[in-house]
Amino acid sequence: MATNAMYLSVINRPLVANPNSLRVRSFTVRCSTGSVSTGASVSAPWKLADARLVLEDGSVWKAKSFGASGTQVGEVVFNTSLTGYQEILTDPSYAGQFVLMTNPHIGNTGVNIDDEESIKCFLAGLIIRSLSISTSNYRCTESLSDYLLKRNIMGIYDVDTRAITRRLREDGSLIGVLSTEESKTDEELLEMSRTWDIVGVDLISNVSCKQPYEWVEKTGSEWDFNSNRRHEETFHVVAYDFGIKHNILRRLASYGCKITVVPSTWPAAETLKMKPDGVLFSNGPGDPSAVPYAVETVKEIIGKVPIFGICMGHQLLGQALGGKTYKMKFGHHGGNHPVRNLRNGSVEISAQNHNYAVDPESLPSGVEVTHVNLNDGSCAGLAFPQRKLMSLQYHPEASPGPHDSDLVFDHFVELMRKEKQRS
Numbered sequence: 001m002a003t004n005a006m007y008l009s010v011i012n013r014p015l016v017a018n019p020n021s022l023r024v025r026s027f028t029v030r031c032s033t034g035s036v037s038t039g040a041s042v043s044a045p046w047k048l049a050d051a052r053l054v055l056e057d058g059s060v061w062k063a064k065s066f067g068a069s070g071t072q073v074g075e076v077v078f079n080t081s082l083t084g085y086q087e088i089l090t091d092p093s094y095a096g097q098f099v100l101m102t103n104p105h106i107g108n109t110g111v112n113i114d115d116e117e118s119i120k121c122f123l124a125g126l127i128i129r130s131l132s133i134s135t136s137n138y139r140c141t142e143s144l145s146d147y148l149l150k151r152n153i154m155g156i157y158d159v160d161t162r163a164i165t166r167r168l169r170e171d172g173s174l175i176g177v178l179s180t181e182e183s184k185t186d187e188e189l190l191e192m193s194r195t196w197d198i199v200g201v202d203l204i205s206n207v208s209c210k211q212p213y214e215w216v217e218k219t220g221s222e223w224d225f226n227s228n229r230r231h232e233e234t235f236h237v238v239a240y241d242f243g244i245k246h247n248i249l250r251r252l253a254s255y256g257c258k259i260t261v262v263p264s265t266w267p268a269a270e271t272l273k274m275k276p277d278g279v280l281f282s283n284g285p286g287d288p289s290a291v292p293y294a295v296e297t298v299k300e301i302i303g304k305v306p307i308f309g310i311c312m313g314h315q316l317l318g319q320a321l322g323g324k325t326y327k328m329k330f331g332h333h334g335g336n337h338p339v340r341n342l343r344n345g346s347v348e349i350s351a352q353n354h355n356y357a358v359d360p361e362s363l364p365s366g367v368e369v370t371h372v373n374l375n376d377g378s379c380a381g382l383a384f385p386q387r388k389l390m391s392l393q394y395h396p397e398a399s400p401g402p403h404d405s406d407l408v409f410d411h412f413v414e415l416m417r418k419e420k421q422r423s
Ligand SMILES: NC(=O)CC[C@H](N)C(=O)O
Pocket: 093, 282, 283, 284, 285, 286, 287, 288, 310, 311, 312, 313, 353, 354, 355, 356, 357
């Protein structure tokens, strides 16, 4: 208990104008040539602050850099997951965003070759309190720092992530600029943050695949907790890649689907020509109202085959049905969001990552809100049985996150089975 209290008081330390000047004065380095007190002019054996995060509200946060160096702009969001930083780093839905992890200790399990959710890191950068000095995991193949460096992604640590999170909760998501370049002034970085925006920008085109491909990999048997729910039949699913996470594909494959992944611009007519049993509209980054071409595609497919939308896919479905999306104050990012299934009253703890939501008031009659987020009452799921569609605002595939919602993939398979029997 005493240890916890001490720790909290350390991470709650108020920002000082120049934390390094205080910190170096209070330390003495013992080296072979004797004892020297450190100062800005003496090279210290520990890393000094060498990065700045400048937020659009004018605040400047000194930090230490790891991974790539340079200058990068993005929207800062906080993620409350305790684990799964590698899946978060490779979730394409974070394109254009800095992810601040509220869990203070990151990097302790390193990274491994199996936990990738896409082919690269699309996010703008990683913001953490404390970078683990060692890695300990039997699956680890690389340290987090080396991994980010190779992928040219900036990271900062030793920054007061709790204070930044509280600011984001009060003011909403903020644009920030992260820089290791001393030649750039705070004012220049502030100007960059104030002239950049994420709203109204199509971020999907940069993260989607360029050509269709088949996906066959299932969840590894040691990780598959619902392996008893297997089907004799195989269903062909066309999955629109708006930034699709691999675990969505693995879960669909594990539930017996044969999957063709297609780019975000793939024409609806080509999809329908393939005569799929179902279509999945995936998760993806950015503003759902900035991709009208994708909404048109969804509109052309609605009602023709069973549809499942996840996150961005859910938001596009909402728009295609005539509804509107809006930007939330700071969104939902984490593995601990309670959601109520309004059909059966059950509560799922879910993995979430979104800054936008569908306004249920804007939806036409016949569309059913099936799930609500219990933290703020926002719409978390839709269904329109006459038009054979269902969608979730959150991530049933988890990765990272709890598996409470996994059976929704089974419900999608059932939707396809019923349709197949009917036709
Ligand atoms: N995970 C996602 O698909 C994110 C959806 C959308 N980009 C949002 O931020 O709301």
